[in-house]
Amino acid sequence: MSSNYFVAGIQEIGQVAIFFTRLTGIFFRKGVRIRDIVHQMFEAGVRSVPITVTSGLFVGAIMAIQINEQLKDFGAQSFLGGLTTSVTIRDVGPVLIGFLLSGKVGAYTIAELGTMKVTDQVAALECLGIDALEFIVLPRLVAVFISSFLLLVVGLTLTVFGGAYFSMLALQINVQNYMNNVPQLITTASIVVGVVKSLLFGMLIGVISCYKGYTTVGGAEGVGKSVKNGSVLILVWIVILDFGISTLSRLIQEIFGVL
Amino acid sequence: MIEIRELSKSFGTRKVLDKVSFEVGASEVVFVLGKSGVGKSVLLKNIVGILEPDSGSVRIESKTVTSDRAVLKEIRKTCGMVFQFPALIDSLSVKENLKLGLRGHQTLDSEASMNEKAISTLKLCGLPESLLEKFPADLSFTMQKRVSVARALALDPKFLLFDEPTTGLDPVLTAQTNELIRHLAKVSRVGIIVVSHDMTSAIHFAHKIILLEEGRVAFSGGGEEFRKSKVPLAVSFLKEAHVF
Numbered sequence: 001m002s003s004n005y006f007v008a009g010i011q012e013i014g015q016v017a018i019f020f021t022r023l024t025g026i027f028f029r030k031g032v033r034i035r036d037i038v039h040q041m042f043e044a045g046v047r048s049v050p051i052t053v054t055s056g057l058f059v060g061a062i063m064a065i066q067i068n069e070q071l072k073d074f075g076a077q078s079f080l081g082g083l084t085t086s087v088t089i090r091d092v093g094p095v096l097i098g099f100l101l102s103g104k105v106g107a108y109t110i111a112e113l114g115t116m117k118v119t120d121q122v123a124a125l126e127c128l129g130i131d132a133l134e135f136i137v138l139p140r141l142v143a144v145f146i147s148s149f150l151l152l153v154v155g156l157t158l159t160v161f162g163g164a165y166f167s168m169l170a171l172q173i174n175v176q177n178y179m180n181n182v183p184q185l186i187t188t189a190s191i192v193v194g195v196v197k198s199l200l201f202g203m204l205i206g207v208i209s210c211y212k213g214y215t216t217v218g219g220a221e222g223v224g225k226s227v228k229n230g231s232v233l234i235l236v237w238i239v240i241l242d243f244g245i246s247t248l249s250r251l252i253q254e255i256f257g258v259l
Numbered sequence: 260m261i262e263i264r265e266l267s268k269s270f271g272t273r274k275v276l277d278k279v280s281f282e283v284g285a286s287e288v289v290f291v292l293g294k295s296g297v298g299k300s301v302l303l304k305n306i307v308g309i310l311e312p313d314s315g316s317v318r319i320e321s322k323t324v325t326s327d328r329a330v331l332k333e334i335r336k337t338c339g340m341v342f343q344f345p346a347l348i349d350s351l352s353v354k355e356n357l358k359l360g361l362r363g364h365q366t367l368d369s370e371a372s373m374n375e376k377a378i379s380t381l382k383l384c385g386l387p388e389s390l391l392e393k394f395p396a397d398l399s400f401t402m403q404k405r406v407s408v409a410r411a412l413a414l415d416p417k418f419l420l421f422d423e424p425t426t427g428l429d430p431v432l433t434a435q436t437n438e439l440i441r442h443l444a445k446v447s448r449v450g451i452i453v454v455s456h457d458m459t460s461a462i463h464f465a466h467k468i469i470l471l472e473e474g475r476v477a478f479s480g481g482g483e484e485f486r487k488s489k490v491p492l493a494v495s496f497l498k499e500a501h502v503f
Contacts, residue, residue, distance in 0.1 A: 039350065123309045124346035127335050128410070129363025136348075 019211045023141055026134045036139035037146070044140075045147025048104045049154070055100050056093075056155035060162025063088045068171055080167060081178035082185030088159045090190050094197040095242050097155035098205070101148050102234035106209040109144055110230040113137065113213025114223040122214070137214055141206045148202035156194055193249050200245065201238055208234050260284050261306065261338070261418055261450060266315035267474075268301055275301050277474035278315065281467070283418065286448045288440060290461035292496060293471035299454040300343060302471070303420045306452070307331075307340050319418065336364045338418040339411035343426065345403035347395040353406055354391040357381065360414045380409040385435055401428050408439070418450040419443065425457050433457065437464065458500030462486060470496070 063084045071077045116122055116136065125132045160182075167173040212230030216222050261283040268276040275298035283289045291299050304310040306317050308324045308331045317324040319334050339360075347356045357377035360366075367373050378388055384405045395403055404427070411419060421440065425433040437460045443449040455461060461468055462482045470478035470485070470493055478490045485493055 119344040120342040120346040121344075121348060123304070124340075124342055124407075124410075125348070125359070125363075126309065126331075127307055127340050128360035128414075129332050129335060129365075130359060 016211050020207050032138050037143045040140050040143030041147050044105045052151045052155045056158030057162035059096050060159035061166035064163040064167045082181040084163045085182050086185045089194040093156045093159045098201040098238045106205045106234050107227050107231050109209035110213040110227045114216035114226045117216045141210045144206035145202045148205045152198035262318040264316045267313050283450045285450050286444050287466045288444045288451045289467045290465040291454045291469045297471045339416035340420040341408050341411045343422040345407040357410050380413045384409040421453045
C-alpha cells in the first residue's frame with residue numbers, strides 16, 4: 001500500500017516536471033502576453049496584499065515574543081532584535097508566509113483553472129485552435145510566481161517592523177535597542193537565503209497550483225479535491241524545500257565560509 | 260463525411276463506448292440519444308480528439324483523428340463543437356470570444372474582417388450586436404449558450420457537434436435553436452451531430468437517430484423507423500416523451 005503511494009508520488013513529480021518543461025519551452029519560444037500577466041497579478045497578487053501585510057506583522061510579533069521568553073532567562077534581551085530578525089528572515093518568515101500564500105494564491109489558481117477545465121473551457125480553446133497551455137496556463141504561472149515572490153519579500157520586510165513595533169509596545173524594549181544588533185546578526189547572506197527561499201517558494205506555488213488546476217477532472221467535486229490536494233502538496237513541498245535550502249546554506253557556510 | 264468505426268472507450272474498468280459505428284454526411288442531422296452517463300458526450304469528445312479512443316477510428320473528410328496536434332488542428336478547423344456548458348472564456352468580451360477560433364485557426368487575417376464575422380454569426384444566432392462588448396458574466400446562461408454556438412459557427416465548419424444544445428433553454432429558445440440547426444444543415448450544408456434528450460426534435464428533424472445503450476448502438480435509423488421501433492429502450496424513450 002505505502003509502496004503504491006510512493007510510486008504514485010514519484011509519477012506525479014515526473015508529470016509536474018514534464019508540465020513545467022512544456023511551459024518553459026512555450027515561454028522561450030513564444031513569450032507571454034504582458035497584459036494577461038498584469039491581469040492575473042491583480043487577481044491573484046494585489047488582492048493578497050492585505051493578508052500578507054497582516055500575517056507579516058504578526059509573524060514578526062510572534063517571533064519576538066517567543067525569542068524574548070528564551071533570552072529573558074539568560075539576561076540576553078539585547079540580542080532580541082538581531083535574533084528575531086535573523087530567524088524570521090532566514091527561516092520562519094518565508095515558510096509561514098508561503099503557507100498563507102498557498103492557501104490564498106495557490107488555492108485561487110487551482111480553483112480557477114480547475115473550473116475552466118471541468119466546464120470544458122480548456123477543451124473549447126483546443127477546439128478553436130488555441131493552445132490552452134500558452135493562452136491560460138502560462139500567464140497564470142508567471143503571474144503567480146512574480147506575485148508570490150513579491151508578496152513574500154513584502155511580508156518578510158514587514159516581519160521586521162512587526163517584531164520591532166510589538167517589542168516596543170508589549171515588551172517595553174526601545175526600538176533603538178531592538179535594532180542595535182540587527183546589522184551584527186543579519187548579514188547579506190541571511191538576506192540572500194531569504195530571497196532565494198522566496199523565489200523558490202513562489203515558483204513552487206505557481207507550478208503546483210497550475211498543474212493541479214490544469215489536470216482537474218470530475219466536476220465540482222473534482223475541483224474541491226484538486227484545491228485540497230494541491231494546497232497540501234504546496235505546504236509539504238515548502239517544508240521539504242526549506243529544509244533543503246537551509247541544509248545547503250549550512251554546508252556552503254561550512255565549506256566556503258560564506259552564507 | 261464523418262466516419263466512426265468500431266469506436267471503443269473505457270474509463271478504468273468501465274466500458275463507456277463499445278464498438279460504436281455510424282456515419283454523418285454533409286447536410287445530415289444525426290441525433291445521438293441515450294440515458295444520462297451512457298457516453299454520448301464521450302463520443303463527441305472522441306470525434307474531435309479531446310479524448311483518445313482505446314480502439315476504433317474516426318475519419319473526418321478522409322483525415323483520421325489522431326493525437327498529432329497538427330492533424331487535430333486541421334480537423335478542428337472543419338469540425339466544430341458546442342459544449343454542454345457555454346465554455347466561454349470569462350476574462351474575454353463576447354467579441355473576443357467569437358474571434359478566438361478565427362485567431363486560433365487563422366482563417367481571417369484582418370481585424371476588420373474578424374469583427375465583421377463576429378457580428379454576422381451573432382446575428383445568425385438571433386443575438387443583438389450590442390452584446391459584443393459585454394462579458395460572459397453579464398449574460399444569462401441561455402445567452403451564453405447561444406454565444407458559444409455563434410463562436411463555433413464563426414469558423415464556417417463543415418461539421419458541427421452539439422452537446423445538449425437545448426438543455427436549460429425555454430421552449431421558445433429551444434425551437435429557435437432547433438431551427439438554427441435545421442437551417443445550418445439545409446442551407447449551409449453543415450453535417451451535424453446532436454447529443455440530446457429532446458425526443459420531439461429528434462423525431463421531427465433528425466435524418467438519423469443513434470440510440471446508445473450500455474455503450475453499444477441499440478438502434479440506428481430514421482425518425483419514422485425509431486417511432487415504430489420495438490427496441491425496449493426506444494419504446495421507453497418514446498413513452499416518456501409522449502411521442503407515439
